[in-house]
Amino acid sequence: MNRRRPLVRPVTPALARLREIVRENVPAHLGTYLRHLAQASIVVGGVATAGCSSSHFPPGEELLAPQCVSGQWHALDDIQPATPHDSIARFANAGFAPPSGPLEVLGTECDTASDPTTCASTIQELSQNTYGNFLMTSDGDDVRIHATEAELLALLGPIDTASEALIRVWQAGYVITCDDTSRAGVREVVGGFEVIATRTSGGCGSPVVVERYLFMVATDGTMTELAREEIERMEDWGCEGRRPEGLQPVTAAVPVDPVGRWFASMARLEASAVDAFHGVADELRAHGAPDHLVEASRVAADDEVRHHAAMTRLARRYGAEPLPAEVVPHPVRPLYAVALENAIEGCLRETYGALAAHRQAFAATDPEVASAMTAIAEDESRHAALSWEIAAWIEPRLTDAERAELSIARARAFSELRAEAETEPSPRLVDVAGLPDASTALALLDHLAATIFA
Ligand SMILES: [Fe+2]
Numbered sequence: 001m002n003r004r005r006p007l008v009r010p011v012t013p014a015l016a017r018l019r020e021i022v023r024e025n026v027p028a029h030l031g032t033y034l035r036h037l038a039q040a041s042i043v044v045g046g047v048a049t050a051g052c053s054s055s056h057f058p059p060g061e062e063l064l065a066p067q068c069v070s071g072q073w074h075a076l077d078d079i080q081p082a083t084p085h086d087s088i089a090r091f092a093n094a095g096f097a098p099p100s101g102p103l104e105v106l107g108t109e110c111d112t113a114s115d116p117t118t119c120a121s122t123i124q125e126l127s128q129n130t131y132g133n134f135l136m137t138s139d140g141d142d143v144r145i146h147a148t149e150a151e152l153l154a155l156l157g158p159i160d161t162a163s164e165a166l167i168r169v170w171q172a173g174y175v176i177t178c179d180d181t182s183r184a185g186v187r188e189v190v191g192g193f194e195v196i197a198t199r200t201s202g203g204c205g206s207p208v209v210v211e212r213y214l215f216m217v218a219t220d221g222t223m224t225e226l227a228r229e230e231i232e233r234m235e236d237w238g239c240e241g242r243r244p245e246g247l248q249p250v251t252a253a254v255p256v257d258p259v260g261r262w263f264a265s266m267a268r269l270e271a272s273a274v275d276a277f278h279g280v281a282d283e284l285r286a287h288g289a290p291d292h293l294v295e296a297s298r299v300a301a302d303d304e305v306r307h308h309a310a311m312t313r314l315a316r317r318y319g320a321e322p323l324p325a326e327v328v329p330h331p332v333r334p335l336y337a338v339a340l341e342n343a344i345e346g347c348l349r350e351t352y353g354a355l356a357a358h359r360q361a362f363a364a365t366d367p368e369v370a371s372a373m374t375a376i377a378e379d380e381s382r383h384a385a386l387s388w389e390i391a392a393w394i395e396p397r398l399t400d401a402e403r404a405e406l407s408i409a410r411a412r413a414f415s416e417l418r419a420e421a422e423t424e425p426s427p428r429l430v431d432v433a434g435l436p437d438a439s440t441a442l443a444l445l446d447h448l449a450a451t452i453f454a
């Protein structure tokens with residue numbers, strides 16, 4: 001089972017400088033950094049995954065749904081911690097943009113602290129520098145993170161309520177959703193609880209797959225996978241590029257060969273990125289953004305035309321026709337929608353896409369792929385830097401509530417991208433196209449999470 005380990009990273013001068021580089025929006029610097037990181041990744045170590053499968057899921061009507069209010073899971077309402085605390089808060093930090101606050105809080109944070117301001121800033125600092133799903137307690141001046149399995153179990157004591165069993169599974173990196181017991185539910189059984197939860201994986205060379213899991217969570221907190229099955233599969237893969245709203249799913253026949261299929265899919269994403277950047281330019285102009293951002297977006301659209309041509313050539317080199325990109329146009333959207341798309345498709349996916357492209361340029365054994373990816377990586381680095389520049393213009397114009405929402409959406413999108421990167425691409429793609437294998441992709445993403453995205 002693959003669990004995200006929480007880690008705490010202090011802000012070193014080098015890290016502060018790196019963040020400054022990104023926030024200064026210096027495209028050449030970002031490109032150089034991503035190129036060096038890609039080069040280093042060729043020797044990066046691995047992350048193991050393992051699995052088993054069967055299909056013995058209890059029917060939905062035998063399960064209790066998680067306790068939810070207005071679509072938000074209230075996990076802490078029904079817990080019995082080993083000892084009482086002034087407050088218990090639940091946080092998720094996927095690394096891409098720090099969480100703006102807890103998902104929920106039981107009690108009052110820093111209620112009995114001698115210095116409530118210091119206590120509040122300790123909570124903020126710890127929550128922003130700890131990754132994964134975790135709980136945090138405050139008692140007087142004592143603020144503690146409960147992020148590892150052992151820390152969580154020490155906090156909860158015996159797993160003796162349904163919510164505690166759900167929290168145990170959530171903390172291990174699985175998704176608990178509301179209102180659908182086929183995706184998230186719990187029932188008491190002899191010796192503990194059975195829990196159903198989901199997880200998304202795939203992408204970056206494979207279809208995106210949602211699997212549901214059945215776990216036994218014993219009273220002592222031991223968690224055992226009893227069953228796993230695929231419940232959703234989306235034929236929309238590829239980690240690179242900016243996808244516009246309105247991009248339609250693939251309906252054309254998908255090439256069989258994994259290398260041809262990857263380039264055919266990339267050609268589709270590059271074509272859709274042309275629409276995406278024209279949309280960005282139109283919406284930025286409509287919202288009064290500076291001319292240089294509008295112009296840079298038009299230039300980026302022209303870059304994407306070249307990328308589409310390059311990916312089409314490579315798809316044909318591997319016997320595949322490019323998949324068509326059908327995009328339904330939309331009118332100018334409110335600023336928040338523009339900011340959200342830019343944060344996810346630009347700051348997150350284009351930054352990672354640029355890094356992956358740099359790596360491909362170094363690692364592809366097909367010289368034509370290496371040459372195409374060298375040019376694309378430089379362009380994508382500029383696009384990534386442009387996204388950060390657009391974010392710097394848009395985000396101060398949002399309301400506090402919108403910025404908080406954006407931060408949650410970013411964290412979710414990072415989790416999704418990380419889950420996509422967990423599936424191993426075909427070995428031929430790793431060889432011929434230089435695609436990072438799963439362990440390298442995860443290492444690269446986690447590195448970005450701790451540096452640029454932090
Ligand atoms: Fe591109």
Ligand SMILES: [Fe+2]
Nearest residue numbers: 241242380383
């Ligand atoms: Fe791009």
